[in-house]
Amino acid sequence: MTTPIEAIAGLVIGTVESVSPDEIRILLELDAPQATALNTGTPAAFPRLNGYVLIPNEAGATVAYISWIGIERSPYPKRAGLKDFGLIDLPFPLRKMCVSPVGTLTSRRDRVSKQTIFELSRGVVAFPSVGDQVLMPTPEQVGAIVGAKETDRRVRIGTSALAASAEIKxxxxxxxxxxxxxxxxxxxxxxxxxxxxxxxxxxxxxxxxxDAGCEGxxxxxxxxxxxxxxxxxxxxxxxxxxxxxxxxPVQGTEKELDVPAWLWSGHEWTAVAHAQPGAQRPLLLRGLRELKSGHHEDVPREAVIKRHLLVSSGRIAAMLNIGSTAFAGAVGARFDCARLLLSVQEDATRFAASVDLPSSTLLQTLSTEVAAVVDPRRSGQYFNDFLVSDLETVRASITKVTDAFPDVSGVAAGISEDAPVPFDVTLLAEHLDHLAAEQGGNFAAFISTLGLRIRSMLADHRLGGVIAREPPTSFEEWLKSYVGDDGARNGPLAVIDLSLVPSEVVHVVVAVLARVIFESLQRYRRLxxxxxxxxxxxxxxxxxxxxxxxxxxxxxxxxxxxxxxxxxxxxxxxxxxxxxGLVLSSQRPSELSATVLAQCNTFILHRIVNDSDQNLVARLVPDNVGGLLRDLPSLPSKQAILLGWATPIPVLVEIDELAKEHQPQSSDPDFWNVWTGKSARHVDWGQVSRQWSASTAPIETAEGRNADVAMDTPTDESSFDLDDDISF
Known part of the structure; x- marks a missing residue:
């Protein structure tokens, strides 16, 4: 029967030759294993790079991983207890290795099972001294080093070939x-x-x-x-x-991606529209506040009516700025002017029926004054030329009413441009034009580029159902769908496929999704x-x-x-x-934000070949793993280095293989088998083209509507239905 002292002596493989904070040099015994060790109870490969050794001391045993193995020529070692007189000292190969200390292994006796339990702690409590013995770890100690026996390690991700194929959890x-x-x-x-x-x-x-008997x-x-x-x-x-x-378009149980524009914050709108800070950004934020305020229950009817009348006043001002070519001379111009004035009259009459005194009186007066301007110019179905004084009279009448009505921005000051309040995004560009027209001067020309950017974004048919769904999804339903319902009744996993989102807005879509998810969790904890x-x-x-x-x-x-x-x-x-919690996957860590990488406490490192990427990872990782990271360029597929907060010490892991049907669609293309006909590829570009062009129709903007209407076709562009939810 082997005594404890004999068992420990059988595990000794060398002695400490030199010590530094990040490297310990070890001289291997002459009879140390050459390739396979049998003295641990089970065959184990030794010595191997990234394997583990123990150096016992007063704090337990320092755990170190092997970072270098080599042979140095030295004089022939004298045999202990013998005097080899008369021999000539010749260069003799001695095996040595360098190890890096990473942790401390301690043991305790379990009172119930009467077994020895090993526990690993991060960091080195006591460094070894020159001459200390170096031991090979037993399978039980290896299991403790890689955490295979810890009860809080609940999820298996693979095995460690250098740790007796121990489970890595x-x-x-x-x-x-x-x-x-x-x-x-x-x-x-x-x-x-x-x-x-x-x-x-x-x-x-x-x-x-x-196992706990729970359902669901x-x-x-x-x-x-x-x-x-x-x-x-x-x-x-x-x-x-x-x-x-x-x-x-989607199929089966797939859901349409819905990142509504009313969910975007003012900061996000500013970035996607490239609004300049001088005048464009303040006007854009004001436009967002006013459009969102129009749906707020605290906004009185008069404030909403004022917004419609200001839009009409802005159109009249635009005609006056252009000159008589916009409202006199050509038949089309006279008709456009008459159509605008008649719509103001009709709106004023309809609005008067929806409000109480004295507001209704002001609106009735406006309707009468507009009729007094239009009727003398009417000749059957045609109109004579309008004068500048005619348009100025109507604009003055509108101003008289709007000055008496409350302002939307004043009564709904509590509505922020960041509030997730639905509004009709197709009206934003037109609304900004009218706000700019109210400012006068060259302000409208400077703002026109902002409206052009917004219109061009909305004109992309791929965005129609993404940012402007009709009818809009309620905010509560959106949170249930994307963050998850109570108890995750609708499933614990959401996959958001962004592959067909236009590149111009994909960053904004990702930013909006991440921000809303983050802020929803902030508000959850606050409640x-x-x-x-x-x-x-x-x-x-x-x-x-x-x-x-x-x-x-x-x-x-x-x-x-x-x-x-x-x-x-x-x-x-x-x-x-x-x-x-954030999980980042990237093939170019050197291009990632240093702030984000510095906040990551756990890393799974697959093969990394680029020098700049390797250097960055070496600076970011929290452990003394310089030698281990030198393996990155030669790691095969499925193998990775796990290090950081989730594991006490760095460990080389062979990641468990997923079934073929469970792997993401990221495998390498099969060129040869396709070339040689072993793997068939049938091409139907007609199907591709039909699916490509089968998205929802482009969003109908005011500009698009005007382009489709003939000059001599009477349409009411400025009338609004107050009985329905007014879009402002």
Whole structure:
């Protein structure tokens, strides 16, 4: 029977030769294992790079991983206890290795099971001294080092080949609670790792609920922002647990992507419209406030009527600025002027019936004064030339009424441009034109570029059902759909396919989604006096596209990309407090925001070849893993280095393989088999073209309506139906 002292002696493989804070040099014994060690009870590969050794001391045992193995020529070692006189010293090969200390392993005796339990803690309590013995770890110690035996490690992600194929598990609280970055080159397995983390977490949750006798599905919230459309296939088997959002047209259980423009904040509108800070931005924010105020229940009817009358007054002012060619001379011009004045008369009469005295009297007077101008110019179905004095008379009459009515901005001062209040986005550009016309001078010309940008964005047919759905979704239903219903009854996983969102606005769409999700969790915690948060995981693929590194001295966001980076930097800094965990996947970490990467406490590093990316990762990771990171260029697919808060020490992991049908659609193209006919590819460009062009029709703007109306066709452009919900 082997005594404890003999068992420990059998594990000794060398002695400490030199010590520094980040490197310990070890001289291996002559009889130390050459390739396979049998003295730990089971065969183990030794010595191997990234393997582990123990150096016992008064604090327990220092855990170190092997970073270098080599042979140095030295004099032949003298045998202990013998005197080899007369021998000539010749250069003799001695095996040595360098190890990096990463943690401390301690042991305790369990009173119930009477077994020895090993526990690993981060950091080195006591460094070894020269001459200390170095031991190989037993399988039980290896399991403790990689955390295979810890009860809080609930989700398995793979195995460690250098740790006797021990299971590698992680604690979801640590993995997602302090942000995770999955980094690696294209084809290294990042997407499969991200999909696996989500799937394995949900599977582990379901198993725990089943073991506890609970019914239902996990009350989890995973929200995946997928710019390449990779993840829909990976989770199609989850059935009603998956909520998939896509740009129209959609099929089956897919839902139409809905990021309504009324949900955008003033900051986001400023960035997407490139509104200049001098005059355009204040006018844009005012226009948003007024359009949103028009739907507010506290706004009196007179304030809404005033807004309609000001629009008509602005059109009259525009005609006067152009000159008589706009309202006299040609038949079409006279008719357009008459049509505008008649619509003012009709609106005034209709408005008068919807308000009380004395407002109704003012409106009736306006209708009479407009009729006194129009009727003398009428000749059957035609009109004679209008004079400048005619238009100025009508505008003065409108001003008399509007001066007596309250202003929308005054009675609805509490409505912010950031408030999630629905409004008709198709009216924004036209409304800004009228606001600019009220200012007079060259203000309208300066603002026209702002309206042109907004009109061009709304004219993109791909955005029709995304930012201006009719009828609009209520804010409550939107939050249930995208963040998740109570108890995650509508499923714990939401995949938002952004692959067909136009590149001009995809940054704004991502920024809006991230901001609203973050702020919804902020308000959730505020409504709970006990400070409970709603744990949610936000996954961002191709993170380098949306969180691109910028200058630290940049001012407020002036572009959609800068806006997107700002919101994710805020989530990275503050998201943990409100239960929002961030998972970033990127192939170019050197292009990512340094602020976001610095807030990530756990890293899963796949193969990284680029020097600048390697250097950045080496500066960011929180552990002494310089030697381990040198493996990054040679890592095969499916293997990764796990380090950071979710694991006590860095560990090389072979990620569990997902079934083919559960992998994201990010595999390498199969050129050869297609070329040689082994894999068929049938092309129907007709089907592609039909689907491509089958999106919703372009949003009908005021400009578009005017372009489609013949000059001699009477239409009422300025009349509004107050019985319906007025769009302002």
């Amino acid at each position: 992680v604690d979801p609280d640590k993995l997602f609670g302090r942000h995770l970055a999955v980094l690696g080159n294209t084809g290294s397995g990042k997407s499969c790792t991200v999909a696996g983390l989500i799937r394995w977490s949900l599977d582990a949750s379901e198993k725990a609920m089943t 599905q996990p009350n989890a919230r995973f929200i995946v922002l997928d710019p390449n459309g990779e993840y829909a296939k990976a989770f199609v088997d989850r059935g009603d647990q998956l909520r998939l959002f896509r740009v129209p 709970h006096p006990d400070g409970l948060s709603l744990p949610t995981v936000l996954v961002l693929e191709e993170a380098h596209t949306f969180i691109r590194r910028g200058k630290e001295d940049e001012g407020p966001a002036s572009s959609p990309s800068q806006l997107c980076r700002e919101i994710f930097e805020r989530i990275a800094r503050e998201g943990r407090k409100f239960g929002l």
